[in-house]
Amino acid sequence: MNISYNKILLIIMICFFVNGCTETYPLLTNTYEEAIVVEATLTNELKNQQIKITKTSRFEDKNIQVEKNAEVIVKDNQNNSYLFQENSGVYVSQTAFQILPDRQYTLEIKTKDGKVYQSSPEVLPTVSPIQSIVPSVTTNKDNQTGVQINVNSYDPNRTSKYYRFEYEESYKIIAPRWSLSKLEVTGPQSVQLVPNSSNTRTCYAVKNSTDIILLNTNDLGEDRVNYPIRFIEEDNYIIGHRYSILVRQYVENLAAYNFHKTMRDIASSASILSPKQPGVLSGNIKCISDSNTKVIGFFEVSSVSEQRIFFNYTDLFPGRPSPYFNTCDDIPFRFCFAGEDCSGESMIYNIEQNLMTYSSNAGINYILVDAVCGDCTSFSSNVKPSFWID
Numbered sequence: 001m002n003i004s005y006n007k008i009l010l011i012i013m014i015c016f017f018v019n020g021c022t023e024t025y026p027l028l029t030n031t032y033e034e035a036i037v038v039e040a041t042l043t044n045e046l047k048n049q050q051i052k053i054t055k056t057s058r059f060e061d062k063n064i065q066v067e068k069n070a071e072v073i074v075k076d077n078q079n080n081s082y083l084f085q086e087n088s089g090v091y092v093s094q095t096a097f098q099i100l101p102d103r104q105y106t107l108e109i110k111t112k113d114g115k116v117y118q119s120s121p122e123v124l125p126t127v128s129p130i131q132s133i134v135p136s137v138t139t140n141k142d143n144q145t146g147v148q149i150n151v152n153s154y155d156p157n158r159t160s161k162y163y164r165f166e167y168e169e170s171y172k173i174i175a176p177r178w179s180l181s182k183l184e185v186t187g188p189q190s191v192q193l194v195p196n197s198s199n200t201r202t203c204y205a206v207k208n209s210t211d212i213i214l215l216n217t218n219d220l221g222e223d224r225v226n227y228p229i230r231f232i233e234e235d236n237y238i239i240g241h242r243y244s245i246l247v248r249q250y251v252e253n254l255a256a257y258n259f260h261k262t263m264r265d266i267a268s269s270a271s272i273l274s275p276k277q278p279g280v281l282s283g284n285i286k287c288i289s290d291s292n293t294k295v296i297g298f299f300e301v302s303s304v305s306e307q308r309i310f311f312n313y314t315d316l317f318p319g320r321p322s323p324y325f326n327t328c329d330d331i332p333f334r335f336c337f338a339g340e341d342c343s344g345e346s347m348i349y350n351i352e353q354n355l356m357t358y359s360s361n362a363g364i365n366y367i368l369v370d371a372v373c374g375d376c377t378s379f380s381s382n383v384k385p386s387f388w389i390d
Contacts, residue, residue, distance in 0.1 A: 036067050036117070038285055038297030040107060041250070042074065043304040044124060046098040049074075051084055051091045053109065056296070071110040076103045077121070099124045099301045107285065107299040116289040119299035125251040126159040127303040128223075133247055135309070137234075137316050146233040147316055151247050153305070155223040162257035164250040164302075165213040165229055170388070172242040173203040173380055177328050177373040183351050183358040183366075189337055189344060191351065193358070203376035204385055205238070212264035216257065225249075239313050240322035242390070246308040256300045259283060310389055328373035331356065335364040354378060 039052040053067040072084035072091045084091040099105060104121035111117070131152045138148045151165065182196040217223045229247060232239050252260070262281050287293035313322055336342035347366060350356040357374030359367040371378040 035294040035296055036109075036111065038107075038109070038117075038283075038295065038299065040297070041300045041302055042099050042105065043250070043302050044099050044127060045304060046096055048096050049082070049084075049093045051107070052089075053091060067111060069112040071108075073108050074105055075108065076100075076105050078103060099303075101127075105301050109285075114289070115287055115293055117285055117295055118288045119286075120284040122253070122284070122299060122301045124301050125162075125253050125303050126155060126157070127305070128153050128155045128160040128163075128225075128249070128251050129305040130247065130249050130307040133245065133307050133309045135311050135316065140231055144231075144233050146231055146236070147239060147311075148228055149230040149232070149245060151225060151227050151229050151249060151307075153225040153249060158217075158223040160223050160251045161217050162252045162254060163215045163217075163225060163227075164252055164257070164260055165209075165215070165227065166248045166250075167209045167213075167229060168206060168246045168248075169209075169230070169238070170204060170206045170244045170246075170385055171238040171240075172388075173205060173237070173376045174241055174322075175201050175203075175372075175374055175376040176322075176324050177357070177359055177369045178376075179358050179360075179374060181358055185348050185352055189348075191335070191348065193361075196358075199382050200375040200377050203380040203382045204388065205380045206385060212260050212267065214257065214261055214264060234317060235323040237323050237325040239311075239316075240324060242310060242312050244308060244310045244388070246306060246387075248304055248306045250302040250304050252300065252302055255284060256298060256302070259298045308387065324373075326370055326372050328369050330359065330367045331369060333366045333368060335366055 035056045037054045037056060039054075042049045042051075051072060053070055053072070055065045055067055057064055066086075066089040068086060070086070070091070074082045074084070074093070082097050083094045085094055086092075101124050104123055106121050107117075107119040109117040131154060133149060133151050135147050135149045137145065139145050140148070153160075155161075178196070178201040180196055181193045183191050184194050186192050213229065215225065215227050217225065230245060232243075259282065266281070281296065283296060283298045285295050285297055285299055287295055313320075333343045333347040334341050335344045335347055337344045347368065350368065351358075354371050354375070356368040357371050359369050359374065361367065376382065
């Protein structure tokens, strides 16, 4: 999850101070109370589980402070213990393990200042696998045509009910104005054409979802998920060639669902002065060595299912040209250094700064394009992801 937990407690505190005020309030931290922030979702996947422990930060702080040198352990009611070790700002289990059904799991943290924190015992919710991920061409409520991606699952026993989703989208990028030749600057007033590398033509990008995506099926006649997790406009370049999405579906208990719902409501509030009251952010972790010490966060054990799909733009929009995010207009340069029509200095600058790439020339008259049009490595990676299938 990409929501900054350690800002949330501060937002709630400020809401109490500014409620009802009409004057402009400067969002600076005049009073600050330090507390640890715990982000822990352990799943039924067999892997090295991870727990993130940080400290609350001020609004004006740009960096997040990691809680270092803590003793972190997860225990179950079968006398099994799993130790976690700090690794690059995240606490990672020393051995791989998975959350199993019919067991109770408890998180314990002892910080370097001697304070001890403990979660309530948590049990794995029902496992409900994703059945399918389906892309289809549709028009949304804003009258935009695009690709709607739905995730589908079904629990016939109606024991899942509370769902949280994350996705990772990946896409192939082909530079539309890539050229077999490129320009190199060889002197203050000289350039030469050399063979271009094919490594700058095809790239890939990978991005994670940032929103808290929740669904509950309490109001439905059955515990069936048909959720529109992503809509992409038809002219969005990310689907212009080949696109992939990996969806992860978490089944949560009611307490975890309510915690994430409050987090989402706070994060989506237009202003802390808004009359909207998102509710109390109630976690399941307490400081058992000092009842006056605050902690924010939630220790969650969750069942997870994931599925990945691929599709090409031509699969859904046959016969249509691929969209691209840049117009890729021709930009002319006259490569000389004396006279009103000369633009040699500007051309050299744009080449040296990797702002433009070569397209064509006739003598000293050159056509360049924006670098994103001719060199995809200017904004993405040419390394193909290990999971990618063409």
